[in-house]
Amino acid sequence: MADVEELLRRRLAPAFEAVAGDPVDPAIRRSQHADYQSDAALALVRRLGGNPRDIAARVVERAELDDLCAKVEISGPGFINLTLDNGALGRLLAEVAGDERLGVARAEVAETITVDYSAPNAAKEMHVGHLRSTIIGDAAVRLLEWLGHTVIRQNHLGDWGTPFGMLVEHLLDIGEAEAAHELSVGDLNTFYQAARRKFDADPAFQERSRKRVVLLQSGDEATLRLWRMLITESQKYFLAVYDRLGATLGPDDFFGESYYNDQLESVVEELAELGLLRESEGAKCVFPAGFIGRDGKPLPLIVRKSDGGFGYAATDLATIRHRVRKLHATRLLYVVGLPQQLHLGMVFQTAREAGWLTDPVRAEHIGFGSVLGSDGKILRTRAGASVKLMDLLNEAVSRASAIIAEKNPELDEDARAAVARAVGIGAVKYADLSTDRVKDYVFDYDRMLSFDGNTAPYLQYARARICSIFRKGNIEPPRDVERVLIAEPAERALALQLLAFEGLINQVAQNLEFHRLAQYLYGLATAFTSFYENCPVLQAEGEVRTSRLVLCDLTARTLERGLNLLGIESPDQM
Ligand code: ARG
Numbered sequence: 001m002a003d004v005e006e007l008l009r010r011r012l013a014p015a016f017e018a019v020a021g022d023p024v025d026p027a028i029r030r031s032q033h034a035d036y037q038s039d040a041a042l043a044l045v046r047r048l049g050g051n052p053r054d055i056a057a058r059v060v061e062r063a064e065l066d067d068l069c070a071k072v073e074i075s076g077p078g079f080i081n082l083t084l085d086n087g088a089l090g091r092l093l094a095e096v097a098g099d100e101r102l103g104v105a106r107a108e109v110a111e112t113i114t115v116d117y118s119a120p121n122a123a124k125e126m127h128v129g130h131l132r133s134t135i136i137g138d139a140a141v142r143l144l145e146w147l148g149h150t151v152i153r154q155n156h157l158g159d160w161g162t163p164f165g166m167l168v169e170h171l172l173d174i175g176e177a178e179a180a181h182e183l184s185v186g187d188l189n190t191f192y193q194a195a196r197r198k199f200d201a202d203p204a205f206q207e208r209s210r211k212r213v214v215l216l217q218s219g220d221e222a223t224l225r226l227w228r229m230l231i232t233e234s235q236k237y238f239l240a241v242y243d244r245l246g247a248t249l250g251p252d253d254f255f256g257e258s259y260y261n262d263q264l265e266s267v268v269e270e271l272a273e274l275g276l277l278r279e280s281e282g283a284k285c286v287f288p289a290g291f292i293g294r295d296g297k298p299l300p301l302i303v304r305k306s307d308g309g310f311g312y313a314a315t316d317l318a319t320i321r322h323r324v325r326k327l328h329a330t331r332l333l334y335v336v337g338l339p340q341q342l343h344l345g346m347v348f349q350t351a352r353e354a355g356w357l358t359d360p361v362r363a364e365h366i367g368f369g370s371v372l373g374s375d376g377k378i379l380r381t382r383a384g385a386s387v388k389l390m391d392l393l394n395e396a397v398s399r400a401s402a403i404i405a406e407k408n409p410e411l412d413e414d415a416r417a418a419v420a421r422a423v424g425i426g427a428v429k430y431a432d433l434s435t436d437r438v439k440d441y442v443f444d445y446d447r448m449l450s451f452d453g454n455t456a457p458y459l460q461y462a463r464a465r466i467c468s469i470f471r472k473g474n475i476e477p478p479r480d481v482e483r484v485l486i487a488e489p490a491e492r493a494l495a496l497q498l499l500a501f502e503g504l505i506n507q508v509a510q511n512l513e514f515h516r517l518a519q520y521l522y523g524l525a526t527a528f529t530s531f532y533e534n535c536p537v538l539q540a541e542g543e544v545r546t547s548r549l550v551l552c553d554l555t556a557r558t559l560e561r562g563l564n565l566l567g568i569e570s571p572d573q574m
Contacts, residue, residue: 001103001105001502002092002093002095002096002103002499002502003103003499003500003501003502003503004035004036004068004084004089004092004496004499004500005028005036005500005503006502006503007068008026008028008036008038008065008068008082009025009026009028011063011064011065011068012026012028012038012040012059012063012065012080013025013026014062014063015059015060015061015062015063015064016040016044016059018062019044019048019055019058019059019062020044020047020048024040024044025040026038026040027039027040027043028082030496031079031081031082033075033079033081034071034073034081034082034083035082035083035084035492035496036081036082036084037079037080037081037082038079038080038082039078039079039080041053041055041056041059041078041079041080042077042078042079045078051078052077052078053074053077053078055078056074056078056079056080057074059080060072060074060080065082067085067088068084068085068088069082069083069084069085069088070083070084070085070086071083084496086485086486086487086492087483089484089486089492089495089496089499090483090484090485090486090495090547091483092499093483093484093486093495093498093499093550093551093554094481094482094483094484094550096498096499096501096554097478097479097480097481097484097550097553097554098479098480098481102501102502102554102557102558102561103499103501103502104146104147104501104502104505104506105502106147106148107147107148107149107509110148110149110150111149111150111329111330111331112149112150112152112327112328112329112330112331113144113149113150113151113152113329113330113331113332113333114151114152114154114323114327114329114331114332114333115137115140115141115144115151115152115153115154115333115335116137116154116155116156116319116332116333116334116335116336117133117134117136117137117138117140117141117153117154117155117156117249117333117335118130118133118134118137118155118156118238118242118247118249118335119133119155119156119157119158119336120157120158120234120238121157121158121159121163122157122158122159122164122230122231122234122235122256123163123164123167123183123188123191123192123230123234124158124188124189124192124234125186125188125189125192125386125388125389126238126241126389127386127387127389128370128371128378128379128387128389128392128443129337129370129371130389131245131371131389131392131432132337132368132371132432132437133335133336133337133368134241134242134245134247134249135245135247135428135429135432135433135567136335136366136368136432136433136437136512136514137153137333137335137366138245138247138248138249138567139429139433139512139514139565139566139567140333140335140366140512141153141248142248142564142565142566142567143505143508143509143512143565144509146565147505147509152323152327152329153248153249153250153253154253154255154319154323155249155253155254155255155256156255156256156257156319157231157235157238157254157255157256157257158256158257159231159234159256159257159258160256160257160258160261160315161257161312162213162309164212164213164216164227164230165208165209165210165211165212165213165214165216166195166196166198166199166205166209166212167191167192167195167230168212168216168223168226168227168230169195169205169208169209169212170191170194170195170198171226171229171230172226173198174194176226176229179191179229179230179233180229180233183230183233183234183236183237184233184236184237186237186240186388186390188234188237189386189388217309231256231258235251235254239251240390241389241390241393244390244393244394244425245393245425245428245429245567246425246567246569247567248567257312257315260315260318260319260322263318263321263322264310264314264315264318267303267314267317267318267321268284268303268304268310268314270321270354271286271303271317271350271354272284274353274354274355276350276353276354277303278300280300281306282306283300283302283304283305283306284302284303284304285300285301285302285303286300286301286303286346286350286353287299287300287301288301288346288349288350288353289349289353290349291342291345291346291349299342299346301313301346301347301350303317312343313343313346313347316343316344316347317347317350317351317354319332320332320347320348320351320356320357320363321351321354321356324356324357324361325356329361330360330361330362331361331362331364332357332361332362332363332364333363333364333366333512334363334364334365334366335366335368336365336366336367336368337367337368337369337370338367338368338369338438340365340367341365341367344363344365345365348363348365351363364512366437366512367437367438368437368438369435369437369438369439369440369441370440371432371440371441371443372440372441372442372443373442373443374442374444376442379443392428393424393425393428395445396424396425396427396428396445396448396449397420397421397424397425398420398424399424399445399449400419400420400421400423400424400427400449400457401416401417401420401424403423403449403451403457404416404419404420404423404574407451407574408573408574411573411574415573418571419571419573419574421569422460422568422569422570422571422574423449423456423457423460423571423574424449425568425569426456426457426460426563426568426569427445427448427449427455427456427457428448429456429566429567429568430448430455430456430459430518430566430568431443431444431447431448431455431456433514433515433517433518433566434454434455434514434515434518434519434522435515436513436515437512437513437514437515454518454519454522456563456568458522458525459521459522459525459559459563460563460568460569460570460571460574461574462525462528462529462559463555463556463559463560463563463570464570464571464572464573464574466528466552466553466555466556466559467556467572467573468573469537469538469552470549470552470553471572471573473538475549477549477550477552477553478546478549478550478553479550479553481546481547481550483547484547484550484551485543485544485547486547488531488534488535489534490527490530490531490533490534490535491531491535491548491551493527493530493531494524494527494528494530494531494551494555495551497520497523497524497527498524498551498554498555498558500520501520501558501562504516504517504520505517505565514566517562517565517566518566520562521558521559521562521563524555524558524559524562525555525559528551528552528555531551532552535548536548537549537552
């Protein structure tokens with residue numbers, strides 16, 4: 001445990017409790033006036049009466065802070081200002097330096113967590129919304145696995161339902177060879193749109209498509225074979241995108257809508273037995289508590305349509321039941337765009353009412369906003385078509401390659417290609433993850449590839465520069481030290497930032513707000529820059545030099561780990 005903030009909390013909490021008679025959150029945060037501040041005494045006045053400064057004084061008297069703090073002061077109306085002792089900082093840093101995990105402990109309770117993410121629709125181009133889901137979901141997977149949880153990836157591919165009647169008929173029209181070709185080269189839009197056009201214009205084709213859906217759903221083997229071909233070819237394309245992106249999703253992670261097909265009947269039966277189903281306009285619906293429409297009436301969640309078919313909602317109810325009962329997950333994450341907030345909210349509430357989601361099992365919608373073009377509208381190509389994700393990623397890499405060639409002409413071709421991939425893909429991911437996920441953001445190559453500001457290349461470059469200190473000086477990073485000497489203000493600031501990593505990681509594991517990790521890494525890189533400008537490292541001597549080398553190395557390792565959790569590579573040289 002090297003998380004100073006948590007250490008302070010643990011020392012102050014018992015003192016507060018002794019004074020207040022009940023547990024109190026010491027409400028510790030970073031402060032302008034000292035390193036940390038607790039302002040819990042102010043809120044206690046309402047309960048205890050008296051003067052907050054006196055309450056703070058009684059807390060300080062009881063708290064064991066001597067070994068951690070150099071100065072404890074009561075200021076203003078009753079804040080407790082805490083200034084850490086440099087010796088304590090140095091001991092904690094030595095502990096972190098000697099730890100492969102940089103002081104971040106594995107979760108006390110290892111959970112089984114399902115992450116539903118990416119989820120493109122078969123035979124259709126993946127759009128930027130799926131890109132966001134893939135990037136955020138993959139970061140979640142990496143972080144939670146690193147903390148020791150068992151993570152099960154669930155790629156909820158859209159591979160079932162009425163569109164597949166039309167798609168299979170189109171496949172028959174153009175022939176299997178041509179279809180396989182279009183799908184495997186990633187020309188999914190051409191394929192889908194041609195099918196759509198015929199469907200909209202030709203009543204005979206519409207009729208064939210309808211019949212085909214019935215055949216598909218009744219398990220007709222010839223139809224299933226064609227459907228499987230559509231799915232397999234699309235999966236190949238999606239896997240190529242994941243590969244380009246460096247996402248950890250593989251061929252075994254597809255659990256599409258069709259996977260739940262034979263569970264839907266029993267989902268509906270169970271809901272009926274529980275008395276949760278009501279007929280509404282011929283459809284079977286649940287009216288989950290707390291969801292009211294604009295007209296003031298309860299909102300229906302349709303689980304079985306009037307034509308007997310099951311919809312999207314029934315499938316999502318099945319995902320919950322399956323993930324809880326069969327996969328034994330206790331935390332279910334759904335990384336899905338915000339437009340589906342109402343849908344998922346109703347599904348989760350229904351699952352609670354059905355008794356599938358009971359404490360401690362919880363489902364969470366990890367929602368996100370849209371990716372916009374420079375015109376402020378959903379990102380499209382200049383011609384107005386939806387962007388082909390592979391092209392978008394390739395463009396980022398080729399622009400990165402040009403920048404790298406200019407910045408570092410000495411890199412040989414292979415090295416440049418590797419760095420360009422790390423920078424280009426890293427930039428796309430970081431631009432996404434560094435934005436508060438509930439907000440929209442504008443996709444802008446120039447900004448995301450800039451070497452200045454809160455970007456992937458800036459952080460990667462900051463780390464590569466540290467690597468070069470060790471490489472050029474032919475120095476082994478010192479990792480086994482008793483203490484790290486901390487004296488200068490810039491050293492203290494860097495030390496505090498490094499020691500905040502654990503707390504930050506644990507917070508992000510809860511809220512999956514990756515922009516907080518991005519902000520942290522950016523703060524770390526800037527703290528390092530000011531340390532490096534103010535504190536000579538190689539010119540220093542003895543223990544000061546060693547200590548400063550430890551700070552360099554720890555910064556590099558923390559940047560690397562942080563970027564890795566975001567799914568971003570850190571080249572040693574760039
Ligand atoms: N395929 C859906 C879409 O493209 C996303 C599925 C999200 N996951 C889920 N379990 N509903 O909109």
